[in-house]
Amino acid sequence: METTLNKKTKSVLSVAAIALFLVFVYLGDIMISPGSSWKMLITVIEKGSIYALVAASMNLLNGFTGLFSLGQAGFMLIGAYTYAIFTIPAASHDAVYQYFEGGAIKWSIVEALEGSLGVFGHYLGMLIPMLGAGLLVAVIAFLIGIPVLRLKSDYLAIATLGFAEILRAFFQWNTLGPVTNGSNVLRKYTTYGNAIFPVLISMLCIAIILLLINSTYGRAFRAIRDDEIAAEAMGINLFKHKEISFVISSFFAGISGALLAMFQTTINATPFNTVMTYEILLIVVIGGIGSITGSVIGAFLFTAASEWWLRGLDAGRWLGISASFMRPGFRKVVFAVLIMLIVLFYSRGIMGDKEFSWDRFISGLKNLPANLKAWPSRRKAKAAAKREARAANAAARSRAKEAKASNEARKASGEALFTPLEVSDTVIVFDKEGK
């Protein structure tokens, strides 16, 4: 069944859905009491939206520009640190930088703006370091990109992974302690009050990524992904466009790093390692390489599964089942098996390279009852076909058995099994045409 909605209806639907979601998140965070198990839903939405942003930024590189880059965790690290360093309140500096005499930077942007602009200044004071984090990451990515983007496929992956690891070690360097607090935890910096903050920021950033992908530059990126040689022959400057894609992707990775810092309330360089990059890559692959919708869905599924649905596997009791092997770490085993199943049966990810569309969604909903109703009969038909095949197989087997028995009997009676073909001794030569 084909359903097409006009453009206006679609935008109204989209705006309504987004507004409804935002109201749900906002009220949910206020109304659900911290002890309730449903609080986990809000936590998953917060963390999921942050991961959705970084996954979308990675998809811009891997899925849309064809650059297999694994530097995302490193860029998130810079984003997280940049945000945290500039928002620690002056009064908390001595406690946070206790090994570095209160640190080198003794002020907070949030406090500075709060003093003169009030509540508005508070949020501005959060947005400025966040934006600064993104810009700093973009500059660093630009510099790293100059040597690294001349490499292709696996080599690019190794080089970016290496840079990410270097960045991690660099931030833990003791000499930089007055700024980065060395290998100690950064904490007490300003965080958001309601879950709507990261959701809103992520949504905005993902919307910008989508706009970019659908612009003429996005088309050029996809051309590079599909065929570098042809793209170059069509006048697309490979290096320039790869650099643009890399810098923009890194900018959003920096923003998501800042959001992650707020979500976690304390940060340390150690968790921003390759495992984190692989988690993000996993989200991209599960969602579908080349689909932003897929990355968003993948991010929420991944966070929900690892933070919420499968938690019970570690605690010893899950869906009413309790077993002795369900102890810390078992969740990861189950998770790995689930991922293997997804990759085996949905090898192109949940969404493939398609994006969400209201048309497909509504026609899917409309066809759902029919599909559900048809399901038992389809199953029956499938079973019948299987039975038939089995019967045919059995019949063929018994026929073969019979033939074999009769052949044995003929052989025993001395009869020849095959009649040899008559052999003729004339050879015919065909003349070559036109000779």
Added chain:
Amino acid sequence: MDNREVVLRLSDITMQFGGVVAVDNLNLVVHKNEIVGLIGPNGAGKTTAFNCITGVYEPTNGSVEINGKVVIENHPQGKMKEAYKGRNAGKYTKAITMLPDKVTKLGVARTFQNIRLFKGMTVLENVMVAMHMNQTESVFGATFRSKKARTEEAAMRAEAEELLRKVELFENRNDLATSLPYGKQRHLEIARALATHPSILLLDEPAAGMNPQESDDLMKFIGRIRDEFDLSILMIEHHMQVIMGICEHIYVLNYGGQIADGTPAEIQANPAVIEAYLGGDE
């Protein structure tokens, strides 16, 4: 002899890979609105010559002139100085290189021997990609849909649709490029090259894998776009029927070297060409 404007001139182009001279001292001229053929047995160096023109390879020696301006020039340098086996070693002194995208901007468009369309994109998008280089809006303007970006995008779309109408692919504009039948993919590749506003079009075996009917259509198609888009065309082709039917001038390569050039009639009568293709008397 021919007083038409010269669009493309190769002078003493030599391409040596290690000890192998793939193209040996090729001199070739394409005039305005001329269709020139480049033929030769397999491995004669035809595609390598294309790659030298389009900046994919740096020629070892010689120069490429586009619309009267030298855009690529090289001479044996470094290790190649001693290993060089070609001729005219001292003739060129400059080293001018150019990346393929710059060459395309100068008005040289090409197609490929094995079709290279953008697989994940529709027919219309394939053509619009080729127009990307002419748009002037920055990435920020394009992302946030500035007025300029919107007008440029609309113009691009209109032009691409117009172009697809001309090559009879308009009905297929929203299909995936790879879902087209083979012959139409060839047409699309040519249309995509035309979208870069070339003054010369390089076609690398456009009739490869086509039956006589299809190659006949292609021949007419090439003639038509030459007139309609005011182009010069340099084509590599193995189908003699196509080459002899459409080209005004033919260059013949064998083992990298240029063995003959002339009109189709002259080439057909040339003993060196016959020997290269059919083998001489033992």
